Amino acid sequence: MRNSRKNKKSSLPLLLVKIFILTIFVSSIVKAAIGEVTVVKSEHETTKLQQEITQMQSHNEKLKSQNKNLQDKIKENELSYKETSLKAKIAYLTFDDGPSKNTLEILKILKQYDIKATFFVNGHPALRDLYKQIADGGHALANHTYSHEYKDVYTSPDNFNNDVKKLDAFLTEITGKEPNHILRYPGGSNNTISHNYGGKEIMTGVIKKMTIEGYKYFDWNVDSTDASAYRQDKNKIVHAVLTESSQTKHAIILMHDLAPKTTTVQALPEIIEGLKNQGFIFDILSKDTYAPQFNVVK
CATH class of the missing domain: 3.20.20.370 (Glycoside hydrolase/deacetylase)
Incomplete structure (x- = not known):
């Protein structure tokens, strides 16, 4: 009976050590998992941001093209008006x-x-x-x-x-x-x-x-x-x-x-x-x- 109690007492510190090691191991796994999720999320946000930038650049180029066409039409109309003015009474x-x-x-x-x-x-x-x-x-x-x-x-x-x-x-x-x-x-x-x-x-x-x-x-x-x-x-x-x-x-x-x-x-x-x-x-x-x-x- 005494030996049994002694064995239980001696095994308790060992159990605590195992629990501690297990806790550290689990914590490391959790941190690694969180890190991976963060990296994936960051990569996703970066990709999304790049797509938005590309869309904005494309839209900006489209606006530039439309503005140039509008300016060209205005110049054509001005020239047409001046020519008409010279001919008209x-x-x-x-x-x-x-x-x-x-x-x-x-x-x-x-x-x-x-x-x-x-x-x-x-x-x-x-x-x-x-x-x-x-x-x-x-x-x-x-x-x-x-x-x-x-x-x-x-x-x-x-x-x-x-x-x-x-x-x-x-x-x-x-x-x-x-x-x-x-x-x-x-x-x-x-x-x-x-x-x-x-x-x-x-x-x-x-x-x-x-x-x-x-x-x-x-x-x-x-x-x-x-x-x-x-x-x-x-x-x-x-x-x-x-x-x-x-x-x-x-x-x-x-x-x-x-x-x-x-x-x-x-x-x-x-x-x-x-x-x-x-x-x-x-x-x-x-x-x-x-x-x-x-x-x-x-």
């Missing part, structure tokens, strides 16, 4: 000095004929809504200086530039649109009244300054003569526009949007109809448009 209706109480009626007539025009405006804070209606109608808002005061704008190139920039900021505030840098000089680029305030070289200096500032200026090659009288006869306006327009393929037509110029508004439907009969289509001025420019008088 195009009339550009332009209205100086507005907006005024006549602006809404002008816009109404233009809408009836589905025609866009260019408005060379000045700064009239009380008529802010009219600028927005012009822009919202798809017409061009162009710069005719903020003040249109010869004695102020034509004293120096810098003064002229400041007045133009003032109008740009005013129009952007109202419409939310950036300036198009389309400009018409008060009195035209060949006016001589400016000499009274800035000397005989003033227009040369102003034009050089504004060209550097990125503006393109437009004079005109068709004069409606509505500025030749306080309120010109309607029939004279129609006759002047249609006669002069018949002698050119690109008619940049000078008219005025001032309160007294009610006969200009009355003449507008006949002018549009007459130009259509002559084969003209209508467009707004842009930097790509042919620009008649007078010889500067010194």
Whole structure:
């Protein structure tokens, strides 16, 4: 009996050692298994990530190809438009000095004929809504200086530039649109009244300054003569526009949007109809448009 107890006592440490060794062995196997699972999982994630990268690269190449095709089509359309513009008879209706109480009626007539025009405006804070209606109608808002005061704008190139920039900021505030840098000089680029305030070289200096500032200026090659009288006869306006327009393929037509110029508004439907009969289509001025420019008088 005593020997049996002694044997049990002596075998207990051996059993503990075996259990310990077995535990270490099992733990090693478990760790190895976990490591293998982790490696397999990592390899799977790496493969999946590589596949996603490949798909993204393929999609990116596809987008590049589509973008190139789109750019090519845009260039083709631009070339086609320019070629058509050179061949077509195009009339550009332009209205100086507005907006005024006549602006809404002008816009109404233009809408009836589905025609866009260019408005060379000045700064009239009380008529802010009219600028927005012009822009919202798809017409061009162009710069005719903020003040249109010869004695102020034509004293120096810098003064002229400041007045133009003032109008740009005013129009952007109202419409939310950036300036198009389309400009018409008060009195035209060949006016001589400016000499009274800035000397005989003033227009040369102003034009050089504004060209550097990125503006393109437009004079005109068709004069409606509505500025030749306080309120010109309607029939004279129609006759002047249609006669002069018949002698050119690109008619940049000078008219005025001032309160007294009610006969200009009355003449507008006949002018549009007459130009259509002559084969003209209508467009707004842009930097790509042919620009008649007078010889500067010194």
